[in-house]
Amino acid sequence: MQREKTFRNERLTYKLSIVAQEAILANDAIFLRETGCRIRDLRVLRLIDDQPGTTFAEIAKSTGFERSLTSRIIQGLLSSGLIERQNSAEDARVFRLLTTEKGKATRQVARTISDRLEVILTDPLSVQELRALNDILARLGAWVTSDEYRAALRDDLAI
Numbered sequence: 001m002q003r004e005k006t007f008r009n010e011r012l013t014y015k016l017s018i019v020a021q022e023a024i025l026a027n028d029a030i031f032l033r034e035t036g037c038r039i040r041d042l043r044v045l046r047l048i049d050d051q052p053g054t055t056f057a058e059i060a061k062s063t064g065f066e067r068s069l070t071s072r073i074i075q076g077l078l079s080s081g082l083i084e085r086q087n088s089a090e091d092a093r094v095f096r097l098l099t100t101e102k103g104k105a106t107r108q109v110a111r112t113i114s115d116r117l118e119v120i121l122t123d124p125l126s127v128q129e130l131r132a133l134n135d136i137l138a139r140l141g142a143w144v145t146s147d148e149y150r151a152a153l154r155d156d157l158a159i
Contacts, residue, residue, distance in 0.1 A: 027117050035110050042110045044073045049099040
């Protein structure tokens with residue numbers, strides 16, 4: 001095992017970002033080779049599969065991707081036959097996105113790979129440490145998406 005690298009910045013958000021970026025960078029080529037999709041493509045595929053009939057706007061909001069990137073990813077998934085679109089019954093200008101059988105199969109392959117890669121990623125952690133990390137991340141995730149967090153930011157930065 002390689003010695004620990006020292007983070008160039010001691011801020012928590014920086015550390016979390018670096019860990020995520022490094023893992024994604026290392027794994028992206030594996031997903032591309034095995035599924036034909038990059039990690040961000042698979043994220044969009046998963047969201048569509050989890051929410052059949054979702055819209056472009058909902059995907060853009062959920063992922064936080066720029067609209068142009070979201071559009072390119074959706075076009076790629078459509079071209080690959082992994083998703084399909086249908087006109088909304090309520091508004092013909094809106095397309096509803098659905099996963100095809102090929103898309104569902106690709107998602108399953110990606111899930112198997114993801115499970116194996118996550119085991120490798122978390123190998124240095126004990127079962128207890130991994131459980132604690134997941135609990136802490138769940139609490140932080142709930143906090144940073146809460147109204148209370150936004151209020152605390154407003155109150156703290158109000159001069």
